[in-house]
Amino acid sequence: MELLFFYLVALVAVLSGFLVITCKSPINSAISLVMTFFCLAIFYVMLHAPFMAAIQIMVYAGAIIVLIIFVIMLLNLGTAEKARTTHSLAWGSVVGALMMLLAMTFIKGGDTTSVQGEITNEMVAQVGHTELIGQAMFTNFLLPFEIASILLLVAIVGAVVLTKREV
Amino acid sequence: MFTVTVHHYLVVSAILFSLGTIGVLTRRNAIVIFMCVELMLNGVNLSFIALSHFLGNMDGQIFVFFVMTVAAAEAAVGLALMIAFFRNKESIDVEDFNLLKW
Numbered sequence: 001m002e003l004l005f006f007y008l009v010a011l012v013a014v015l016s017g018f019l020v021i022t023c024k025s026p027i028n029s030a031i032s033l034v035m036t037f038f039c040l041a042i043f044y045v046m047l048h049a050p051f052m053a054a055i056q057i058m059v060y061a062g063a064i065i066v067l068i069i070f071v072i073m074l075l076n077l078g079t080a081e082k083a084r085t086t087h088s089l090a091w092g093s094v095v096g097a098l099m100m101l102l103a104m105t106f107i108k109g110g111d112t113t114s115v116q117g118e119i120t121n122e123m124v125a126q127v128g129h130t131e132l133i134g135q136a137m138f139t140n141f142l143l144p145f146e147i148a149s150i151l152l153l154v155a156i157v158g159a160v161v162l163t164k165r166e167v
Numbered sequence: 168m169f170t171v172t173v174h175h176y177l178v179v180s181a182i183l184f185s186l187g188t189i190g191v192l193t194r195r196n197a198i199v200i201f202m203c204v205e206l207m208l209n210g211v212n213l214s215f216i217a218l219s220h221f222l223g224n225m226d227g228q229i230f231v232f233f234v235m236t237v238a239a240a241e242a243a244v245g246l247a248l249m250i251a252f253f254r255n256k257e258s259i260d261v262e263d264f265n266l267l268k269w
């Protein structure tokens with residue numbers, strides 16, 4: 001049953017991912033991308049990571065996609081782009097297919113059964129997923145967390161400076 | 168036999184990443200290329216969280232948190248760049264991005 005549900009969600013995710021790269025209009029691509037993000041959020045719930053699912057929806061579907069759609073509408077990009085030559089299309093697909101083949105080879109040869117950390121499903125249910133993330137983030141990953149806040153500050157300032165009419 | 172293993176998730180994430188790669192290489196609209204980069208980042212996020220769950224380790228999910236932070240910063244700066252470029256060239260076709268071409 002769970003496997004069936006997984007295949008359903010995976011099918012929707014891959015199909016909407018395919019639509020992202022094939023749709024002529026950027027708005028349709030953006031909507032398909034939202035669909036992919038929702039499918040990934042479902043995967044995160046299936047993987048007992050509800051906090052990640054929540055911020056997937058809030059940050060990606062809620063903030064980034066809204067920003068992208070906002071920019072698409074601001075720039076008024078209704079006209080279809082000129083298609084690339086079939087030559088470059090074929091090469092791009094070949095490179096992508098090769099990359100997928102390589103990844104599949106690694107996945108097939110990989111083994112994850114021997115290593116096991118201390119976090120179990122019962123522990124996530126008992127302590128809470130958000131608490132576990134918070135514990136890890138504010139102890140072992142405190143320095144990266146602070147660096148991320150500086151990165152966000154720099155991004156804010158950079159976005160404001162870049163969009164000023166005259167610098 | 169009929170349970171979802173880590174390989175299922177890794178295969179989906181590999182497919183999403185490859186789709187993003189094909190999109191980056193074949194599309195010409197800069198915003199669509201940007202969305203394909205987001206697709207690739209999400210493919211990586213999925214494999215991080217799947218491995219984190221199946222290995223019983225929280226570090227992968229913290230990594231996903233930082234990937235999302237960087238993606239948000241990238242969205243802000245990237246879209247600002249596109250607006251600035253569109254203001255100059257009236258286009259966001261990557262074929263017109265040749266100001267720094269040697």
